[in-house]
Amino acid sequence: MSKLPPPSQKVATFAELPRLLTSAPHRLLFLAGAVTVLLSISWWAAELVWMRFGLAGWPQPSIPPVYAHGILIQYGMFPLFIFGFLLTVFPRWLNQPALPRSRYVPVAACVFSGYVLSNVGLLDLPWLLILGQLLMLSGYLIGWGTLASVLHASPSRDNHARSALLSLSLGVLGLGLFLAYLFGAPPACADLAIRLGTFGLLLPIFFTVTHRMLPFFSGNVAKDYVLRRPRWSLPMVWLLLLAHLMLDWSGVMGWLWLVDIPLALIFAWHALAWQPWKAMRPGLLAVLHLAYAWLPLAFILYSVQDVIYAETGHLMFFRAPLHALGIGYFGSMLVAMVTRVTQGHSGRPLQMGGVAWLCFGMLQLVCVVRIRAEFGGDVYLWLVVAAFGWLLAFLPWVLRSACVYLTPRVDGKPG
Template sequence: MRSIPIQPLTASPHPSPRDRLHSPSRWQWSWLLASPHRLGFFAGALMLSVSALWWLLVLAARWGHAPALPWALSPSLAHALIMGFGFMPLFFTGFLFTAGPKWLGLPPVEARSMLSPLLASLSGWAVFLMGVHTLAPLAAIGLGAVAWGWTGFTWQFAGLVRASRVPDRTHARVVLGASIIGVASLWAAVAGLAMDEPGWSLAALGVGLWWFIAPVYAAVLHRMIPFFTAAALPVLDAWRPMWLLWTWLAALGAQPLLGPWARVSDVGTAFAVGFNLCAAAGALWLAVRWGLVQSLRVRLLAMLHLGFVWLGIAFGLQAVAALVWWVSARSVDLSLAPLHALTLGFLGSILLAMATRVSCGHGGRTLAADNIAWGLFWGLQAAVVLRLLGATHWTGSTGLVGLAAGLWAAVAVAWSLRYGRWYGRPRADGRPG
């Protein structure tokens, strides 16, 4: 794979600010290549909407509200793969190739260099979805293209880390290490589909969630939340000791091991309950230490901090699920509740907050959450609560799952349409990028 091209500091391939002010304001594909965040976020928004609408259709068909769908792959496995690996890595690329060079003291990256792996990923998901409903080997081929795309992105980011000479590359190295695990997880999931071993693919997805997706979030948030908070609220300090990052990564890394142990051993259950209660208390304490209460005065900042609270809730629900599993003699499984608190609550809320912030800042607009962004964020919070209630097995929980899926799809599509319009137009302030 070729190394990523880096723009020289003395030249820019983009139109000058004056040219931009006089350029057509209609949406154009070419503007997606003006900045990595435009291209990565547009692709991520596309996958976000497609995956949400696809799952809503699946549920509608399951409950007789739409024509029945043929299946060549387990619906739960297909759902897990596309929600776990579908859109988040694409948003990662937009952020990492925009912020990464700044972290590493390097010149900006050309968005054009991201095209090949990005197109491989998008076309791979299209083939994957066709295979899910027609032919399982086709789904494996599609996921293989996705894995190839992420391998390309990881190689490119590794080139940036290697080229950097700044003393502090810790966060970038954590992201790179997690991305390499993501490469291995994706290829392992491909192998599971190819060999008709769904358990292998699910295990690979679990590793990818806890050792790839979540650690990337941890590294970015450890660096950015204190910085954003101190910038908006100078009364607070940008507190981010490195031991905090390593402790956070250890708490995440233990989850794929604790879960299986807790399900087969009383000792494992006791350890998992205690460990996750401590992790929950630590995450909630950190949310307060980072300025949760103070952040509520600034909507865009509040979105980040409130999203972070879901991490503590997810750890707490992990403990509750393990305890209920033990108390009920392994007959009541609430594991979907902590899973969705983590994925839909923590990962989804932070994604919405960070992507909104980057889109505003790099779109030449005010760094603020307007009524639309604020409403979409609270729509997402409602979807999370409905989904958690739907995981309790109470009467009517099926309807709650459907409502959560519909609300999630509405938020995903509305956010994508709103911000996707920005990516194909010049910056509002006329500056390059």
């Protein structure tokens, strides 16, 4: 096995930082995303403390806090990582040249600056919230157009690329609906925007990337691994997710079990088909399988909830399935995938490392605590504990990741 060159000790000067940060899409956008991981939950934690204990002088947003929480995490925090990943891998998936700085820097600038302005706008500055959302939408449109141009230029009509682009299309629609709400449209627009964020933007993209990359990574490492990437599952999942979205938004919750049970079965089938028992080494591969396990579990919870509601009319364990999905699957897969990309694209060994393991392990506890909050007791106290647990879990990981993005590759290669 060839040895890695000795790690570079060079630290970029202040003058060199702009060029270093813009040397690759993932470097700039992952750094921005790392900042939002802490910023999003810092505001939400303060809001929860205000709700539970009181916080003198804490300004309230001009919109319901739950709307702000749902929109900024789903359309601001996660998509910065998503754009960083897709703007890096789309050309590779489609055998096209890497994108120049002019195609991805505006995406990072608009989405991140819009996100920051939106967060400041939550401090009872509604005009700043609107401006921030307009900037975020501009970034989405630039990013969507860039990725669409790569897909259009390629003779290959890659199903994973098309699925990811369709998800971003629904993300554009969702942000547009939320802006309409900010300009006076009915709250139903905001409700649909939040649901689109979950079941039209994030879940399809996360599943699409998992569907493509998890068996590929496993097959490269595990012995006697049978690579399974069925063509039927992406379109089937898309149809069922859109049906879930419309039934939920329309209030026809008594029929949700018709789509959530098949989704649970499909996701569970993939969990077994991807043979995690063959892929528990190295740790950087194991965490991908462990993160994915939250997806079938989330839809098992959805299915149980649906059946109980259809039988009794009572909505049990209210947002537990949603947070098994959002913290368990999205959050854990974020740590697993971003750590892998960060290690590989910085010239470092493909290893988890102590900081990443600490973050991943603590995040599992945070998810359990957040789910526990839905089962009674002092609910807001549990929510406060979960929010601060998120911050404690991610702080070392964010700081370590930022150090990587702010320094050149250790192998001396560009990017």
